[in-house]
Amino acid sequence: MTMRVFGSGIRRREDPRLITGRASYTDDIKLQGMAHAAILRSPYAHARIRSVDTSGVEGQPGVLAVFTGEDTDGVLNGIPCAWLIPESDLKTPDHPAIAKDRVRYVGDAVAVVVAESRYEAEDALERIEVDYEPLEVVVSPREAAQDGAPQIHDDVPNNVAFTWALAGGDTDEAFSNADVTVGDTIMLQRLIANAMEPRSAIAQWVGPTGDLTLWSTSQNPHIARFLTSVVTGVPEHKVRVIAPEVGGGFGSKIPYYPDEAVTAFCSMKLGIPVKWTETRSEDYQITTQGRDHVEEVEMAATSDGKITGLRTTVYAGLGAYLSTASPGIPTILHGLMYSGPYDIPNISGTIYGVFNNGAPVDAYRGAGRPEATMLIERLVDLLAAKLDVDPVEVRRKNFIPAFEDGHDVATGITYDSGDYNATLDICLDAADYASLRARQADARKEGRHVGIGVGTYVEICGLGPSQVAGAVGFQGGLWESAIVRFHPTGKVNVMVGSSPHGQGEETTFAQIVAGEVGVDVDDVEVIHGDTDITPMGWGTYGSRTTAVSGAAVAVATRKIKEKSKALAAHLLEAAAEDIEYEGGRFFVRGSPDQHKTIQDIALMANVAWDMPEGMEPGLEASAFYDPPNFTYPFGAHLAVVEVDAQTGHVELQQYYAVDDCGVQINPMIVEGQVHGGVVQGAGPALWEGAVYDDDGQLLTGSMLDYALPRADLLPEIEVLSNTTPSPHHPLGVKGIGEAGTIASTAAVYNAVMDALRPLGVSGVDMPLTPEKVWRAINQSQNGG
Amino acid sequence: MKVPVEMTINGRSYCGEVEPRQLLVHFIREEAGLTGTKVGCDTSQCGSCTVRLDGIGVKSCTALTVQADGSSITTIEGLSDGVELHPLQEAFWNKHGLQCGFCTPGMILAAAELLRTNPSPTRDEIRHGLEGNICRCTGYQNIVLAVEEAAGKMGGS
Ligand code: FES
Ligand code: FES
Numbered sequence: 001m002t003m004r005v006f007g008s009g010i011r012r013r014e015d016p017r018l019i020t021g022r023a024s025y026t027d028d029i030k031l032q033g034m035a036h037a038a039i040l041r042s043p044y045a046h047a048r049i050r051s052v053d054t055s056g057v058e059g060q061p062g063v064l065a066v067f068t069g070e071d072t073d074g075v076l077n078g079i080p081c082a083w084l085i086p087e088s089d090l091k092t093p094d095h096p097a098i099a100k101d102r103v104r105y106v107g108d109a110v111a112v113v114v115a116e117s118r119y120e121a122e123d124a125l126e127r128i129e130v131d132y133e134p135l136e137v138v139v140s141p142r143e144a145a146q147d148g149a150p151q152i153h154d155d156v157p158n159n160v161a162f163t164w165a166l167a168g169g170d171t172d173e174a175f176s177n178a179d180v181t182v183g184d185t186i187m188l189q190r191l192i193a194n195a196m197e198p199r200s201a202i203a204q205w206v207g208p209t210g211d212l213t214l215w216s217t218s219q220n221p222h223i224a225r226f227l228t229s230v231v232t233g234v235p236e237h238k239v240r241v242i243a244p245e246v247g248g249g250f251g252s253k254i255p256y257y258p259d260e261a262v263t264a265f266c267s268m269k270l271g272i273p274v275k276w277t278e279t280r281s282e283d284y285q286i287t288t289q290g291r292d293h294v295e296e297v298e299m300a301a302t303s304d305g306k307i308t309g310l311r312t313t314v315y316a317g318l319g320a321y322l323s324t325a326s327p328g329i330p331t332i333l334h335g336l337m338y339s340g341p342y343d344i345p346n347i348s349g350t351i352y353g354v355f356n357n358g359a360p361v362d363a364y365r366g367a368g369r370p371e372a373t374m375l376i377e378r379l380v381d382l383l384a385a386k387l388d389v390d391p392v393e394v395r396r397k398n399f400i401p402a403f404e405d406g407h408d409v410a411t412g413i414t415y416d417s418g419d420y421n422a423t424l425d426i427c428l429d430a431a432d433y434a435s436l437r438a439r440q441a442d443a444r445k446e447g448r449h450v451g452i453g454v455g456t457y458v459e460i461c462g463l464g465p466s467q468v469a470g471a472v473g474f475q476g477g478l479w480e481s482a483i484v485r486f487h488p489t490g491k492v493n494v495m496v497g498s499s500p501h502g503q504g505e506e507t508t509f510a511q512i513v514a515g516e517v518g519v520d521v522d523d524v525e526v527i528h529g530d531t532d533i534t535p536m537g538w539g540t541y542g543s544r545t546t547a548v549s550g551a552a553v554a555v556a557t558r559k560i561k562e563k564s565k566a567l568a569a570h571l572l573e574a575a576a577e578d579i580e581y582e583g584g585r586f587f588v589r590g591s592p593d594q595h596k597t598i599q600d601i602a603l604m605a606n607v608a609w610d611m612p613e614g615m616e617p618g619l620e621a622s623a624f625y626d627p628p629n630f631t632y633p634f635g636a637h638l639a640v641v642e643v644d645a646q647t648g649h650v651e652l653q654q655y656y657a658v659d660d661c662g663v664q665i666n667p668m669i670v671e672g673q674v675h676g677g678v679v680q681g682a683g684p685a686l687w688e689g690a691v692y693d694d695d696g697q698l699l700t701g702s703m704l705d706y707a708l709p710r711a712d713l714l715p716e717i718e719v720l721s722n723t724t725p726s727p728h729h730p731l732g733v734k735g736i737g738e739a740g741t742i743a744s745t746a747a748v749y750n751a752v753m754d755a756l757r758p759l760g761v762s763g764v765d766m767p768l769t770p771e772k773v774w775r776a777i778n779q780s781q782n783g784g
Numbered sequence: 785m786k787v788p789v790e791m792t793i794n795g796r797s798y799c800g801e802v803e804p805r806q807l808l809v810h811f812i813r814e815e816a817g818l819t820g821t822k823v824g825c826d827t828s829q830c831g832s833c834t835v836r837l838d839g840i841g842v843k844s845c846t847a848l849t850v851q852a853d854g855s856s857i858t859t860i861e862g863l864s865d866g867v868e869l870h871p872l873q874e875a876f877w878n879k880h881g882l883q884c885g886f887c888t889p890g891m892i893l894a895a896a897e898l899l900r901t902n903p904s905p906t907r908d909e910i911r912h913g914l915e916g917n918i919c920r921c922t923g924y925q926n927i928v929l930a931v932e933e934a935a936g937k938m939g940g941s
Binding site for chain 1: 805819820864873876877882914922923924926
């Protein structure tokens with residue numbers, strides 16, 4: 001029975017505490033004597049600070065302290081960027097935790113008040129007087145890069161933080177020889193992650209010992225420990241970071257923020273624990289956002305639809321400062337993915353990373369890959385329209401044929417394995433594509449506008465080989481480690497360095513251990529999120545946790561199995577070569593009665609009464625797993641929409657998702673990841689977008705104004721899959737966390753354009769709100 | 785300045801002196817220490833703070849503590865009897881109706897309110913009934929299935 005546990009959709013082991021309200025998220029934690037911090041934030045998107053007067057705060061009820069940039073200057077180091085992409089002339093302007101002379105986005109920190117309660121701290125903020133001299137503002141990344149645009153950092157001319165170029169083949173030649181070309185300017189609007197748990201930090205400084213503990217809503221506590229050490233100067237071994245229950249992140253809890261540093265500063269100044277928790281409105285202003293691309297793109301092809309070239313110029317908005325990983329997102333995780341599932345011999349791109357007066361931009365679910373998939377899939381559909389062939393046919397014509405172990409693409413990377421026709425076939429079958437098209441034709445006769453959109457993709461995850469990480473400027477490794485510890489009773493603790501926050505790895509990792517050595521899943525407890533208890537890890541993002549951390553768990557468990565075999569041989573007085581394993585039992589070949597269970601072995605190894613010569617006691621193993629390559633999941637999604645031409649309203653009616661994430665450990669969890677991912681990608685196609693006005697004021701500053709997907713707006717998603725194992729992974733796993741988001745924006749967008757094409761509309765900027773769609777229809781009908 | 789209040793939460797009595805402006809959700813979390821109820825927004829949009837107040841599901845960030853004086857409240861911690869899970873809890877577990885779990889207490893209480901007023905909702909009615917609660921992880925699909933399963937077990941059809 002236990003053997004089947006690997007690969008089955010068992011209920012999650014993390015759920016009992018979550019469904020009963022017994023889980024502790026950061027803001028749920030209350031320490032003895034804890035005070036509360038609230039941060040004063042700039043109401044201007046760009047201004048010089050003439051003065052900050054905090055005298056009105058003194059003596060206010062409950063107030064313990066107030067600090068400004070003058071206090072943190074020289075005490076806290078700048079907030080660092082940790083992805084320094086090479087050969088890009090990258091500029092890394094100073095990012096102070098609290099602004100001293102100048103603010104650069106609405107939400108930039110200007111002062112902090114610590115008080116006995118959150119209410120009192122917020123009251124006191126209102127009594128701080130700041131004299132600002134407003135400066136000119138620029139919001140669009142493309143405009144920010146032009147001559148004469150307002151300068152956000154004095155030492156960054158034209159606001160261009162980096163220029164990163166990519167070239168494979170000869171794109172210019174491909175375009176001059178092309179039978180047809182298509183092009184577009186695609187705006188990928190800023191998105192707000194909206195993890196349902198607002199960010200929070202509690203810092204506890206113990207002066208006499210020099211220990212700093214930070215509870216933090218982090219996706220990567222070990223990175224947070226390192227960066228806390230860098231910013232506060234507390235040595236790394238005296239910093240403990242705990243990511244308790246974390247309520248979603250989607251990338252926005254990767255970065256190290258000024259707020260954590262400021263909270264630590266306050267605790268260190270006052271010698272008491274201090275908590276800071278953002279409000280949702282604060283989250284909208286300060287938590288890193290996603291996308292913000294202006295993509296000028298074109299594709300070259302032959303008259304029979306073979307793609308010969310792809311060329312892009314991308315302006316990627318970075319916000320006011322570099323965030324932890326931001327330079328790597330529109331470059332390594334975006335440009336290198338321009339081939340998608342297609343064989344495109346000539347690819348080039350120039351990507352400008354541009355400062356603009358908004359919240360910093362960093363990884364957001366899919367991080368770079370939805371932006372790449374969107375442009376490729378949009379161009380493929382434009383090409384199909386131009387050649388007047390079915391968009392599915394253009395895809396089939398250009399797909400890389402199935403391969404099991406390595407395929408090089410023009411951007412210089414090597415996909416691990418793929419079968420792109422297979423996922424597309426499954427998708428079209430499930431959707432009954434031919435009848436969908438027939439239904440669409442019938443609807444058109446009735447004057448209704450049904451659209452069918454396909455999004456196929458390849459993504460890069462399982463990040464990644466550390467040597468490559470170093471080569472592309474990531475200031476860390478990308479391996480993972482795990483400790484698997486068998487107790488005398490045969491029960492198991494697994495300690496991992498990754499830090500899941502909703503993805504269910506407490507369950508899948510237990511399934512891995514169960515699958516490898518035949519213990520019951522319920523006998524395995526997975527521990528993560530505390531740098532004092534868990535081994536080193538680089539965190540949970542980029543769909544890497546099951547792929548990389550899970551591999552470490554598998555490798556460590558295999559070491560346990562090897563040792564168990566040797567100990568069983570000794571105890572059964574047989575030669576190690578004669579010991580076989582099946583279903584949790586080690587037995588002498590040919591006599592299954594002569595056996596030891598894994599539990600027997602755990603007991604004997606732990607008491608160590610009778611160990612073979614030279615064997616250490618205990619049954620514990622650790623593994624450090626550095627992947628030999630990235631993994632490349634892929635799939636095909638299809639959306640059906642109907643547009644009401646009178647109102648511009650788009651109804652998402654049907655959705656099919658077919659993903660190949662390699663071997664699945666828990667299909668129920670895989671499916672859940674796809675559901676959530678698809679909705680997070682459909683959101684920006686139809687509803688979501690952060691809007692800043694020309695003054696840099698965030699117009700979508702609350703959940704009232706930012707249109708998050710709600711249950712009643714969505715159809716049921718049909719989820720199917722195929723399995724093409726990763727050839728280089730110990731379990732054949734690839735990763736699934738971001739797939740849905742990567743495919744669905746393009747699928748839904750293409751569906752709406754498919755519906756609008758007979759009306760003469762060929763492009764509308766996302767999100768495709770009724771107003772924009774209605775205007776586009778009207779304009780084209782009026783000959784515009 | 786401070787006002788005395790008293791209320792019953794999950795069958796236990798809590799009293800305190802609170803500022804008149806204090807939100808009920810803060811009393812529940814800070815004074816009663818019942819942190820299962822979450823705060824996900826500051827505009828009454830997300831539903832993470834949903835509790836049962838005198839038998840009716842409400843967003844506890846939309847009420848002041850003083851308005852709840854004398855009332856009886858059930859939070860996620862008190863939904864089951866401590867031995868058996870409530871059918872909604874069980875169904876959320878069975879159907880993978882949660883990922884990070886942050887929206888879950890509010891979602892379960894909102895679903896309980898939906899089933900109180902409509903014991904056998906269709907999937908469509910479930911989706912409409914939960915439109916005041918935001919989940920960023922699940923895409924809602926398994927939440928809908930969970931509520932459907934619970935409705936069946938609780939005697940709806
Ligand atoms: S916290 Fe009450 S609705 Fe969001
Ligand atoms: S489970 Fe994470 S927000 Fe719903």
